[in-house]
Amino acid sequence: MQPNSEQFSSFTSNIQYFAYGSNLSKSLLEFKLASNPQTKDKYNTEPNSLILHSQPAILKDFELKFNLYVPTNNVDPSYANLVYKKNSTVHGCLYEMSPECKAVIDGLEGKGQVYQEEIVRVLPYGSTTTITALTYIAYKEQIKFPGITIKDGVPPSKRYLKTLIYGAKECNLDSEWIEYLKNKKVATIPLTKLSNEELKKIKEKIYTAKDLELKNLPLDQAFNEKGELIKPIISSICGLVFMCNPNQGFAIGARAWIEQILGRDMTVFYARRCLRNEGVSLYETEQDVLLGDRDCLDYVIANAYDLLRQSRIEGEGVFLLGRTTNFHLWKDYLGASQCKNKAKNLSLLGNSSSGNRQQGIENRE
Structure with a gap:
């Protein structure tokens, strides 16, 4: 029935x-x-x-x-x-x-x-x-x-x-x-490093938290009467600042979702979508995420990599604008490519990201 x-x-x-x-x-x-x-x-x-x-x-x-x-x-x-x-x-x-x-x-x-x-x-x-x-x-x-x-x-x-x-x-x-x-299969995603051209761009333009806030329109101007996003979004993740046109880049969802990232940093927002181990407090800062669960860190970095990938595709509507003052926290993961156009795969089955990282708390599963 x-x-x-x-x-x-x-x-x-x-x-x-x-x-x-x-x-x-x-x-x-x-x-x-x-x-x-x-x-x-x-x-x-x-x-x-x-x-x-x-x-x-x-x-x-x-x-x-x-x-x-x-x-x-x-x-x-x-x-x-x-x-x-x-x-x-x-x-x-x-x-x-x-x-x-x-x-x-x-x-x-x-x-x-x-x-x-x-x-x-x-x-x-x-x-x-x-x-x-x-x-x-x-x-x-x-x-x-x-x-x-x-x-x-x-x-x-x-x-x-x-x-x-x-x-x-x-x-x-x-x-x-x-x-x-x-026993269900899980997805894999392509990963890459910042190119020398992208590194040059993020060195030239540094955004503060106030800059991000001011770059976006008020909420009532960003949405139409139907509650649909009609203006670009500017936000940051893992120290990189991106602009995304409506319905592109951020896998845009409901208005309540948009309100949490419009003009703000998304790093902690994405981390909070992950399960936390017993005894781990709520993520409040990017530093908390770096010291947190390995799978959570991989997930957040994967979202930054994916936006970077989309920013390289002409006409996709995703643009790398610069970096935030906290980029230093993530430079080991998002630094320049060692080999031009060389890509890696990060399996969401749990392969580690590149760069040095403090050992996270053991998974609770």
């Missing part, structure tokens, strides 16, 4: 939410709620009042696919999705959440633009009674966001798959399901 297309217009009572992607991780979902303007105040005063309960559950007649494809994103090229398939099952986490969480989840899933809200029946582990729950499914013909489509055969990033695996463990999902996730 396919999902009910009926959608809830509003919630005044607790919601039941079936998560099968990155929101499998309760700790990461709590962080999203803690940092979202709609729920952070309540999280700070009553941290246990948002996620009230979580338990493992099964959704029947569906298959897990990594087929939500983002062609412009070489670092996170695909995301989890549900596809109707008779006699198949998907394991996930069933959350009971307070009503105000609904708008946050809608935003995280790009409701109406990428994923569609669906009502399904899920079966908690050890129960014989199904529960009506909310979930999100992407359909090719209903995706409205430019540059995103449905495509099979594109593996997810290591960062993303690792989040699912850790979340599955947090929710105590069946060990066979965890092994199923562990």
